[in-house]
Amino acid sequence: MKLGVFAVLLAQKPLEEALDYIKAQGLDAVEIGTGGYPGNAHCNPEALLADESKLKAFKQAVDSRGLTISALSCHGNPLHPQKAISGDHDKVLRQTIELASKLGVPVVNTFSGCPGDHEDAKYPNWPVAPWPNDYQEILDWQWTNKVIPYWSEIGKLATESNVKIGLELHGGFSVHTPATMLRLREAAGEAIGANLDPSHMWWQGIDPVQAVQVLGRAGAIHHFHAKDTSIDPVNVHKHGVTDMQSYAQMLDRAWQFRTVGFGHDMKTWADIISALRLVGYDYVVSIEHEDGLMSVDEGFSKAVENLKQVLIREPLGEMWWV
Template sequence: MPGTFSELPCNPISPDQAFAKECDSVLRKTIKLASLLQVPVVNTFSGTAGDSEDAKQPNWPVVPWPTEYADILTWQWENKLIPYWKEIGKLAEDHNVKIGLELHGGFLVHTPYTMLKLREATSDAIGANLDPSHMWWQGIDPVAAIKILGKAGAIHHFHAKDTYIDQDNVNMYGLVDMQPYGNVQTRAWTFRSVGCGHSLQEWSDMISALRMYNYDYVVSIEHEDAIMSIDEGFSRAVKNLNDVLIREPAGEMWWA
């Protein structure tokens, strides 16, 4: 099966116009190249706009009060996010390519709700690159996220990456922890290799949920474990995934 172009770390709706233009150009070229190479999915991020046309930096509102935050969010969606992804969704449709947006904090699309909201307002070519590591630190059950998005046919790619939640540090810093990722002793949460943050039973439940909702595409290891080498972290992920992956079609229910 052809692979996926993953991942374009860009912000095509950034208030930095030069950077936004560069990101937009790369994304459009990648969609066209993916079509030529018969690569079915291009992964990227939704982006985050500023708070007005005069903004200098992105602004990620996370609370509805004071009410100017809610007003900023509405402006971002109506004037930047939806118009941009309508256009890109049409481009993806025309080239028979799907877009996988990683649900990542700091970007306007970061939850199942925001994913489905954008998809409904733009194109079915827009879906999720579902990374459970970003669900866990937001307090979202990844299995529930798979069910929500799977029912809509909105999972286009899946990342295999874990997160360790340190409750003692959560009590100090909260889940929106701005410490550098290298501060593993004090961070509220830390990315880990598969099975090093959550049990293999939980990973098995995710793989089963993907199968139940007809996802039959890539399970892509993303290694960002701060306390393991590249080789060891990758090998651990491969070993643990091998124990939970479902490889064969179910076939007929011979017992019923």
């Protein structure tokens, strides 16, 4: 396995300065945002695709530092009912797939998106209860008319481009659990898989080790984010796991994102890394920093220190004791 970072936490730094900072931390890989919610501070796919010299310089900046690009990421909502939003996110996704193909980057990360509840809807509708039955009808309409057709098309494009799509399982979107991931994969093809982030499993009440087992046995883990979550033992009984308070309300929220090791102990993280190895995932563990209690430098550095303790780097040798 290799250790990397989602470089959007360094968006305020120029690309080469950010890469130097990442290299100095002893990392092997970088995940780079290309638009959508993460922005494109370090990589504008439209500009790079239009200018071969810019594309070459971009690649050289990464290669010259001995780093690899684990994924290009354009997390967005290409199913948003407002065409101005979905159209922009769809365009960026397609450009990112093309750019990844040119660069030899194997994975493009994004969200599945979430449609509205009818053709003239203005906002996404995320059904999470089977009753009243209206919610089941909305869910069936979304998957039949929007989710499966769109991702079947994108899955075909990705396959033709020799790129895999890593959908982050995230609340608020149609694909947010291992089950919804596998449902879409079955319908849209094996190019569609997970960018598995354990932080979003914990707050939904899902054990990430079991999520790794479920998805890994299906060969459906294309990329992995390293981010932690802490559950407040008092507030969760007041607000529940679907707490709608701002992430900034940290004292009152039911749960909050933490850097690796500050939500769960290193034995838990060792179990996650071991589960990844067990199911055959031997790619990049990409740090994502969204800890409201720590600066970027401190949160990132502590995640690096903690993960270096448990990351399994060397290839599996022969079982000489068998």
